[in-house]
Amino acid sequence: MKDFEENAQSEVGVMSPEYVNAVTLVVTALCVVQLVRVLWNWQTEGLRSIPTKGSLGWPILGEMPSLLRCAGTYTLESCPRSHLAFVSWLRERVEKYGTMFKTHVLFRPTIMMTTPEEIRFVLDDPHKKLSNGAPETLKQLLGSFNVFALAGQTHRDIHKILADSALVPELKRKTPVFDRLIRHSMSTWNGRTLDLLGAVQYTFFKAMTFNFFGISWEHEIADKAAALLSLVMPGVVSVPINLPGTAFYKAQNARKKLDKVFLPIIQEMRSTGSDGSSKYASVEKFPYHSLLKYEINGEQLSDIAVVDILLSAILSGEGPSNVVSIALIYLKKNPPMLKRAQLMCGFGLRLINCGNKRRNRVKLTSLSDLRELKYLTQNPPNPAIFFPFGRGNRACIGKQFTRLMVLMILYHIISNFTWEVVNFTGKLKHLPTFRLLGKVEIAFESRAELS
Numbered sequence: 185m186k187d188f189e190e191n192a193q194s195e196v197g198v199m200s201p202e203y204v205n206a207v208t209l210v211v212t213a214l215c216v217v218q219l220v221r222v223l224w225n226w227q228t229e230g231l232r233s234i235p236t237k238g239s240l241g242w243p244i245l246g247e248m249p250s251l252l253r254c255a256g257t258y259t260l261e262s263c264p265r266s267h268l269a270f271v272s273w274l275r276e277r278v279e280k281y282g283t284m285f286k287t288h289v290l291f292r293p294t295i296m297m298t299t300p301e302e303i304r305f306v307l308d309d310p311h312k313k314l315s316n317g318a319p320e321t322l323k324q325l326l327g328s329f330n331v332f333a334l335a336g337q338t339h340r341d342i343h344k345i346l347a348d349s350a351l352v353p354e355l356k357r358k359t360p361v362f363d364r365l366i367r368h369s370m371s372t373w374n375g376r377t378l379d380l381l382g383a384v385q386y387t388f389f390k391a392m393t394f395n396f397f398g399i400s401w402e403h404e405i406a407d408k409a410a411a412l413l414s415l416v417m418p419g420v421v422s423v424p425i426n427l428p429g430t431a432f433y434k435a436q437n438a439r440k441k442l443d444k445v446f447l448p449i450i451q452e453m454r455s456t457g458s459d460g461s462s463k464y465a466s467v468e469k470f471p472y473h474s475l476l477k478y479e480i481n482g483e484q485l486s487d488i489a490v491v492d493i494l495l496s497a498i499l500s501g502e503g504p505s506n507v508v509s510i511a512l513i514y515l516k517k518n519p520p521m522l523k524r525a526q527l528m529c530g531f532g533l534r535l536i537n538c539g540n541k542r543r544n545r546v547k548l549t550s551l552s553d554l555r556e557l558k559y560l561t562q563n564p565p566n567p568a569i570f571f572p573f574g575r576g577n578r579a580c581i582g583k584q585f586t587r588l589m590v591l592m593i594l595y596h597i598i599s600n601f602t603w604e605v606v607n608f609t610g611k612l613k614h615l616p617t618f619r620l621l622g623k624v625e626i627a628f629e630s631r632a633e634l635s
C-alpha cells in the first residue's frame with residue numbers, strides 16, 4: 185500500500201510549496217502589469233496619438249507629485265519665489281520637449297502650452313472645436329446647464345446674454361445700488377474683528393443676486409441666498425463624497441434650498457411677461473427675460489436650466505474677496521503705499537464731493553467718480569501676455585463687475601478705516617485657483633481724523 189501511494193504521488197507530480205508560491209507570484213505580477221497597462225491606456229487615451237513630446241509620469245498619479253511640490257502652499261512673503269518654482273517646473277520641460285509638451289496632471293492627460301501665442305490660440309479657439317473640461321463636481325452641484333458645461337452655439341448665445349448685462353452701461357446704472365450695499369455692509373465694522381474673506385464674499389453674493397436675479401439686497405431673501413451660496417463653492421472644489429458632514433453633502437443641500445429661493449422667481453417671471461414687474465417684494469426687476477425666451481431645438485429652456493445658468497454665473501465670482509483681502513494685507517505691510525492710497529482716496533473724495541465736510545458719508549454715484557481714484561486703478565498689465573480673466577468666447581463676463589466692486593470696496597475701506605491683521609495663516613495656495621488659506625481676521629477702527 186505504501187509503495188502504491190509513493191508511486192501515485194510521483195505519477196501525478198505533486199508540487200512543492202516553494203514551486204506553488206513562485207507560480208502565484210509570477211501570475212500576480214503579470215496581472216498587476218496587465219492592470220497597470222489597461223489603466224494607463226485608459227488614462228492616456230487620446231493623447232498617445234498626438235505627436236507632441238513629453239512625459240506622462242507615473243501610472244495614475246502622472247506628473248502630479250512634482251507639480252504639487254512646486255504649486256503647493258506658500259507664505260505671502262515667498263509668493264514671488266513660489267512662482268519661480270512653478271516656472272522652473274515648466275522651464276525644465278520646455279528645455280527638454282519644446283514650448284508645447286504633453287504631461288499628466290489632475291488625473292488627466294494634458295497638453296501644456298507655455299507661450300502667450302499658444303495660449304491665445306486655444307482661448308480664441310478659431311476653429312470652435314474645443315469644449316471646456318469642467319470638473320464633475322461642478323456639474324453635480326451647479327446642474328447640467330451651468331455655463332462652464334455648455335458648448336457650441338448654445339454656449340456662445342448664453343455667454344452673450346450674460347455678458348451683455350455685465351457691460352459698462354448696465355453697471356453704470358447699478359453703481360449707486362452697489363455703493364449703498366457696500367456702505368451698509370460696512371456700517372457695523374467699526375471696533376469689530378471680522379473674517380474678511382467671508383464678509384467681502386457675503387457683500388459680493390448679495391450684489392450678484394441683485395445683478396443676476398434682481399433680488400433687492402435689502403430684503404431678507406438676499407441674506408438667505410448669500411448664506412446658502414457660501415456653502416456651495418467649497419463643495420465644488422471638494423472630493424464628491426455625499427455623506428453627512430462633508431463639504432459636498434452641505435453644498436448639495438444648499439443647492440436644493442437655493443432652488444426653492446430662485447425657482448418661484450423664474451416661474452413668476454414667465455407668467456408676468458417682459459416688463460419685469462414682480463409680485464415678490466424681494467425682486468426689483470428681473471434682468472434676464474431673454475434667457476426665459478431662449479430656445480434649443482424649438483424648446484424654451486426649463487426653469488431649472490435658467491437657475492443653473494444664473495447660479496453658475498454668481499458662483500464664478502468668489503475670486504474678488506481674495507483680491508480685496510490680499511490688497512489689504514499688502515497695503516498694511518507697506519505703509520508708504522498705504523499712505524499714498526489714502527491720499528489719493530482723499531483727493532478722489534474732494535473731487536467727487538466738493539464742500540462736503542462729512543467725508544466719511546460720501547457716496548460713489550458713477551463710474552467716472554472711480555476714474556478719479558488714479559492710484560487705486562494703476563499698473564495696467566500688457567493684455568497680449570497677461571489674461572487673468574481669460575480670452576475669447578470663454579472670457580470672464582465679470583471682469584468689469586469685479587473691477588468696479590473691488591475698487592469701490594477698497595475705496596470705502598481705505599478712506600473710512602484703519603485695520604490690523606489679527607489672524608492669518610500667512611499662506612497662499614495656487615491650485616485649483618489662487619487663494620488665501622484659512623480665515624483672514626482683521627480688526628477695523630474708524631479713521632479718527634474723519635470722525
Ligand code: HEM
Nearest residue numbers: 343497500501503504572573574578579580581582585586
Ligand atoms: C478676481 C475675479 C475673477 C477672475 C480672476 C475671473 C477669472 C475668470 C476666468 C479666467 C474665466 C475663464 C475660464 C475658462 O477659460 O474656462 C472666467 C469665466 C467666467 N467668469 Fe470670471 N473671474 C472673476 C470674477 C468673476 C465675477 C465677479 C463673475 C460674475 C459676475 C464672473 C463670471 C464668470 C463667468 C460667468 C464665466 C464663464 C464664461 C463662459 O464660459 O462663458 N467672474 N472668469
